[in-house]
Amino acid sequence: MTTLAIDIGGTKLAAALIGADGQIRDRRELPTPASQTPEALRDALSALVSPLQAHAQRVAIASTGIIRDGSLLALNPHNLGGLLHFPLVKTLEQLTNLPTIAINDAQAAAWARVSGAGRRCNRDGVYHRFHWRRRRCSERR
Template identity: 35%
Template sequence: MSSPNGTGETRTVLAVDIGGTKFAAAAVTADGGMPVRAEVPLSAFASADAALAEVVGRVTARVDRDGIEGVGIGSAGPLDSVKGSVSPVNIPGWRDFPLADAVSRMLPGRPVRLAGDGQCMALGEWWRGLAEHTPSRAVLGMVVSTGVGGGLVLDGTPYLGPTGNAGHIGHIAVDPGGEPCPCGAAGCVETVASGPNMVRWARANGWSGEDAKALAADARLGHPVALRAFRRAADALATAILTAAALFDLDHVVVGGGVAAAGTVLFDPLRRAVTGSAGLGFLRRVRVDPTSLGRDAGLLGAAALVLPQDSPC
């Protein structure tokens, strides 16, 4: 959907995606084009603040800064969209960090909108991904990676909630007597289905690999502990999906993130678990698919937060 401005130039916004282990940013046009994109690993910097400045600087150095009309930010949560602050569970150095203000200082005078990373992933898929081509009135997007995030698009509108945390599905308790979660609760979806927690569980049960990618590779080869780790994750995610489906009458669930990149070793047991546990007819109709946009879904959704009125929101 092209959206020219009064001078005939394509409108451009800056999109920023804050994850638990990487930060990404891009210049995004109103038709979903992404002429400039940058990504940095958080581990390469002394602080998250430095990583933020670097990734934004890499993009703004390669575009006409005066042509950037606004900034959309998707961040791991929890967050406070009213204050523009974030407290990502997996970034201990950021507690009530004024993220919107920090980015605004880099590009003064532009509107800035902040939403959860899962929310932006859902919005990106609804706008330019799989859900765009599959009519869906109620979409849940899930990011399964270092943490587990989520977001909702209902009747074409992102539902953020009063504080911006609606759809924060990673902190639904699926095992109230389970492992403690950094959020302060116990047995959250994230304690079972995030990449680091899957690896931790697998090592405790005899697996000797290094990370979630190795765990997925071994699961594909039939390693029994690796397969059990993915089945446990699938069961936890299915419980959360069906809970959300019962509340919001979902049409479609789109799952992205590093763990989702494992492919069939996650999605086969996940779909079986959703189908096997869905009782009511409206729950059985929920579709569960991997993201069609990969790592760009969150950036596109963040951009959609601030695109002009002829865009999705």
């Protein structure tokens, strides 16, 4: 099953198609909208996922801020400020027509580390702490 993984941060939005084998199949990045309005975030997410969604069966989101009942509460005014109670899961379900889950990015990184998923390495690198950067096997601990 292929997952459309999304990372929502204060400076960039990133998305990747992750195959059942854990390999990154495709990825994209866009800047986080400067206007910090719900409409701007929805439009940016739509642009981010539209080229990828047809190849996925589900969506998983890691986001800065508090995730409660599928909604994003961005409390830091310098980091997605102004987005109180943004319906993150509902928005992505509407954009993709796929089942969607969301979790805070720090919680996602902790889960990956504890479960061992954050320690895997392959020829393309690992999805390390929910950032799209390549790492060589020799760089891991």
